[in-house]
Every structure is written in structure tokens, then in C-alpha cells.
Amino acid sequence: MKHKKLLSLLTSIAMLFSFTACGKSNTSVAEDPIEKYGSDTLKLYNWGEYMGNTLISDFEKQFGVNVIVEYFDSNEMMYTKIQAGDAYDILVPSDYMIERLLANNALQPIDKEMIPNISNLAEGVKALPYDPDNTYSVPYFWGTVGIVYNKNNVDLEDLEQQGYAILKNTKYKGKLYMYDSERDSFMIALKSLGYSMNTDNEQEIEQAYQWLKELNDTMEPVYVTDEVIDGMMNGNKDLAVVYSGDAVTILNENEDMAFYLPKEGTNVWSDAMVIPANAENPKLANEFINYVLTYDASYSNSEAVGYTSSNKEVMDNISGEGGLYESNPAYLPRIGYDKDEVFKDNIVLKEKLSELWIKVKASQ
């Protein structure tokens, strides 16, 4: 989704140093983690650049344990690894992927007794359709997908009148970043055409395919993933499809940029922590989930990454008066808008969209 491989490489090197350093200080912890959890190692599989700098080291210090972190850059990549039998204690997949993991019986229920902080969840991430009672998952970050535009070069009126169709307005030819993922691109096309983004109606999908193809053939778009953050911070383009959390970072760094959520509706997504069925240390995993939901941990996470916290108090404080992202309209997701939707998992459709998407990009 939204992360830089290079930087995650560097952070993982830094992480390596941080846990070798912690190994020595472990002795000062009163309770023996092996006695309490059965093991003192937690294996975490998360998105790259998705945690505050001190989250892991603080957790290690406080609980006297070692955390091994690995990074993925797409849900599918993570899924492939899990399918191959790799064991982790915690994953942080997106909504539709949790649905798929659940359908495969690949997850185990969380232990709510160990996670009292679950009461801190924000309204927007409660009772999500893929796991309404939080039996298996606890939200980590959430947000929307919208358009970041350069206030000096893009007419807000164009945006308000055309919505997503502004991406096909030849006035902005060559000034456009699209997000390189079939899910997000088809969401935009389907929404712009007035359909549900979860449709499996063949005609609607065909129309959306033509919509994207036309965009590709007339607008000279550049398809990017994480590069969009740097690109828009440097003002390389005037319009970009961006995840709300990345938009927060862009708006923070470049004041010419603004964020717009089209009225046709968008994808309200959430990434949540889950414990795989084959986890080796589920007890410690529950402890970690509880830790992430604490005010301090969640605050430093959200502050560092720019994505919206699932902790209500943190979200309110950061976006509220005097908060870090008070004047940043991308931070607080739009909730309760009837045209916004959550992705549902549909593996047949997914395969089809994936093939159509490569055809969109390859047609010229």
C-alpha cells in the first residue's frame, strides 16, 4: 500500500541494533517473560514504515522480550507467505484480506481478557463488517482514499464539479499520479460511474475498465505507490490519488497541497492486528495488541506515520484544537457518508481486476 522499501530496509537495520541492545537490559525486568508467556520472542509481520520509531524498543524494554519484525508491501505478498506456512504471532492486514484469512480458518480469536484497552477504540473502527465483534481483529490504523491537489494549479471548482472525473480532464494532462493497484483504481472508476466498488456486474466492470483505459490513453498518468509521497511533497505533479495517511504527510510538508474527498464516495479502509492460527506465541501477541492500543504507543505511532489512530482519545487529541494535525483535513476520516464503502473480499473478481489492470497499463 503505502510504504518505502528503502526506508523500511533502513529501519529494519536500525531495529536489529535496537533489539541487540535490549537483550542486555532484559535482566532488570522483574517478571520472567518465559514463565509468563511461554516464550520471550514475538514475531511481527507489518507494513513497512507503519510504526513509530520507539514502539518496538519500548515494548521490548517494558516486557523484557525480543521482537522480530518483518515487513510486507502488499496484502497479497503477505498472504502468499502465510499460505506457504510461515509462522508469525501478529499480522496487520487490511479489511478484505482479514476476510480472506478468516474464510481460510487462518486466524485464531484474540483473548479480550488480555486486551482491556479494546474499550479505547474509535467509533469509526467499531463493528466493522469483516469482524463486527472484534473476535479476531483489533484495528491498527484506518482512513480513506482521496485526491491530493496543488491549490495553485488546480481549480477547486473543477474538483467539486467533476469529482473523480477530474482525473480524465485533459487540462491536467501529464500532471497526474495514479495509485498503482487494481483495487484502488477500479474503486475510483466504479465510484465515478456511480456504481458500488464491490460490484461483480460484468457490464459495470467493463465500463470501469474503459474508463481507466481512456484515462491511461489520454492523460499520460504516472502509476506509483509509495513514490507518490515524495513526488507530491516535491510538487512534481498537480493531482494524485493518495491514501489519507500519506496525504497527511504530504500536506504537512508542502503547504501548496490540499486534500479532497470526492462526493461520489470512497473506500473507508482499516488495517487491523490479527493473530494467525499457527502463531507460536499468542499470549505475547495479545499483550502486544493491548500495548499498541495504549494512549502513548498509539499516539507516537500515529504522529510518526501520519495515519489515523484507532484509539479514540489519540485521534481526537491529534485532530482537535491544539493537536498535531489540527489543520490537516486528511487526518480525520469521513464517517457515516452513505456512498463510502468497505472492501469485501472476492477472489474471483480480484483475479479479473488484476488482469484488466495490467491491460490498462500496457495499452498505449
Add this chain to the structure above:
Amino acid sequence: MRQFKNMAYPYMIWISIMIVVPMFMIFMYAFTKHGNDVATFWFTFDNFIRFFSDIIFINVLKQSLYIAVITTIICILLGYPVAYIIANSKEKNKVFLILLITLPTWINMLVRTYAWMGILQDNGILNNILSLFGLQTKLLHTDFAVILGMVYNFIPFMILQIHTSLTKMDKSLIEAASDLGADKIQCFLKIIFPLSLPGVISGITLVFLPAMSSFFIPKLLGGGQYVLIGNVIESQFLTAGNWNFGSAISLIIAVIIMISMYITKKIEVKNSTGKGGIIH
């Protein structure tokens, strides 16, 4: 010799696990599709039919071949003189020059390609320098950027191969030629170049192959809209989750590469025998 024969067994086991089994699996995937509950897979040619019946995939294949050929040609044109200079330099400089060629490969390819993104982007170093002369242009996300990235990443393989064949060469042949009155150019064309051809051929193998199937160089330097065959395979495995179709495309590429290797080998044999037995 016989007692050493047994020492090959670990190696044989190693290749069968690491090369034969994966190849066999790709083969299996390519000719099957998901079945129902009774039979878990069915044999089929659908994956291949699907590829060849779609003009978009054929165009992607053509574009990939084009980029790989251009990359290989540039690597020969740039790599040969460099290898020649290194081979003819003093012994102590030689080590240093070889080090310079291999030094970049100590750093991960992905990191080096990211660095090129910074250099080539619209507000990057190169464009800033060019703008001093009023020449600012779009560099990143073009054919130029992709070919540059490929040549940059793969040229060490070409240089090292040619260099090896140039240094292994029997120098007395060159001396004999000059004794018999050949000038430097004749010497190069009739002796040195034909003798270094095996190096060029293995260089071509080492450059053409990765250039044909690379997916992250076009992705990073060409942008997501730059689709080569490697990107199609990647998306089939990682996003679409269709391993059967992905394997079929991999197999098609493998066949294309094998055919091109066969042709280059033919040229090599023709060259070394046709010139009247200069080799021994």
C-alpha cells in the same frame, strides 16, 4: 580421476533440489488449472492460449524483447572497449580497475536503482544541472531511464566476461600476426576479436537474460505504467494470485531465451570454425 567422481554427488543432489524441482513445478503449474474437489488440478493449454490470443500480452512481449536487445547491444558497445582497456593495462592497475567495475555490485541492486530515481526525477540532480543550460527535460519514467537502469545494473557482467576471454588469450598469436606484417587494426579484427567472442557470447547470456525478465527496474524507473513481461509475471504471482498463468508466461520466456541462446551458440561455432582454424 575415478575417486573424485563421488564428490560430485552432493552437487547433483543440490542441483536437483534447487533447480530441477522448481523447474518441474513451474512446468506443472503452467500446464494445469485449478480443478474441483475431486481432482485438485486439470491439465490444460488454456494458460498459453490466453497469452497468445491477447494482443496486449504480445505487445508487452515485443516491448520486453526490444528493451532487452537494446540493453544488450549498448552493453557490448560500452563494455568491450572498457574490457579491452583493462586487459591491456598494467598488472597493478588491472586489479584496481576490476575493483572499480565490481564495486557497485556490492550494494544491493534495488538500492542503486532507487538512487537513480533520485538522480533522474523532475527536480533531481541531473535536471538541475541541465537546467543551468536551459535543457530541462523529463527523464524519469521514459524508455531512456529504463534502458539506463538496465545497462547500469548489468554491464559489469559483460565487462568481466569479455575481460576474462581477452586475458586468457594466447599473446603469441598476436605477436606472430605482427611479425607477419599485420597492422594493429588487422590484428584486432582477425585475431583478438574472434578469440574474444566466447566472452562476448557469455556476456550476452548474462545480460540478455536478466534484462528480459527484470521487473523492478521498469517498475521504479519506468513508473507503474511501464509494463514489461517481468511485471506481468510478478502481478500474476503476487497480486492476481494466478500461479498457473504466471508460470506459463515464465515458461514462454524461458523458451524464447533458450532459442536465442541456441542461435548465439550457432554463431559462435560458425565463427570459430569458419575462420580457418585459428583456434588450435
